[in-house]
Amino acid sequence: MDQKAVDLRVRRTRKLLQEAFLKLMAQKSFQAITVQDITALAMVNRSTFYDHFADKYELMEYAVSEQFRERLKSKLPDKDHYSVENLRALIITMWEYFGCLQGHCQHADERQRILCQSQVVNVVKKVLTNWLSESPGTMAGDPSTRELAVAVTSWAIYGAAHYWAENKPKGTGAELAELVIPILDGMLQTDRLLNRN
Template sequence: MTTPAHENDPRVKRTRQLLLQAFISLLEERHNIHSISVQDITEHATVNRATFYAHFEDKYALLEVWMREKFHHALESQLPATSTLQMSTLRLLILAVFDFLALWQYHLKPADRQFVPFFEVALQQELQEVLLHWLNQVPSSVPVYQEIVETTALIISWAIFGPAVQWSRGDQTITKDVMAQHVLAVVIAGLSPVVTVT
């Protein structure tokens, strides 16, 4: 994903938002991602192609930002504003991931199924960042290498994401709450070498 050098500049933020809004608007009109081109997005946003490419490497980079933002907002809406790494917030996080993926699978158009692997990687990376943020906030009595913290966030994100993907694809013989309890047990065990979750 291409990130402009001055991403905190209000003009850069406005332009990126304008491009994202153009994409969302086109998606509401056409109902599938496949039919939307960079040309369509730039025309709808009333900017030129050079402006688009100054902000995004290609359509897929924009799609990644869009999906990650959507997922991030969905997680934020399910979690307390000042969430930290606790048993209760981990459970809420797991349930939010299950909910999001189930809803996403339900609304996914057949023409857009080709984007599923791409989107799943973007969502897993967003989840990994949330977990890494939480892990970095935990005070530790013994020094823990950042590399170990990052690896733990990676492993735990997949421990949550993998079962949620399988469950959302239709393997729902076990209820979401029961699945969340099973996943939580695995997550707690996975976190134990790095941090004690209460």
């Protein structure tokens, strides 16, 4: 069998497992979900599950990060470069996904919520790292400053979405973006920061 067919089969199986897991997460607690539940709903063998994931925790991490990554990919105007438009899309996508994540993780305990949020933040970190490495006018030449900016920015975006959900439940992602962009853009445009030294 050629590599392309194997890759397609792997992606399809992972997608089936991911979809089954997310359906189950909306129905019952993470602790109550078993690998048997997941494989039965996905219509795959248990051995197939273990070919792809060590346990349901690893599947949860994969499902959350893939779902957010796909949603983000469809929203970004230009996925490879930093721009205010991309930052706006990132913030709005985080806000929208935050609501979706709350729905999928409504039965999760604190440990599972932390795992979910860390997976989303990790995707944001990767996107920001790519942007800042490639974009002129940002911190492309200074890895330590870039890493700090990426860490602060990714958690700031997540924190803003969390704050907005608790304090402005009828607010929109676009409204949130307009409030947050001036803060984050000022930090990410490091020509200004570097010129102050």
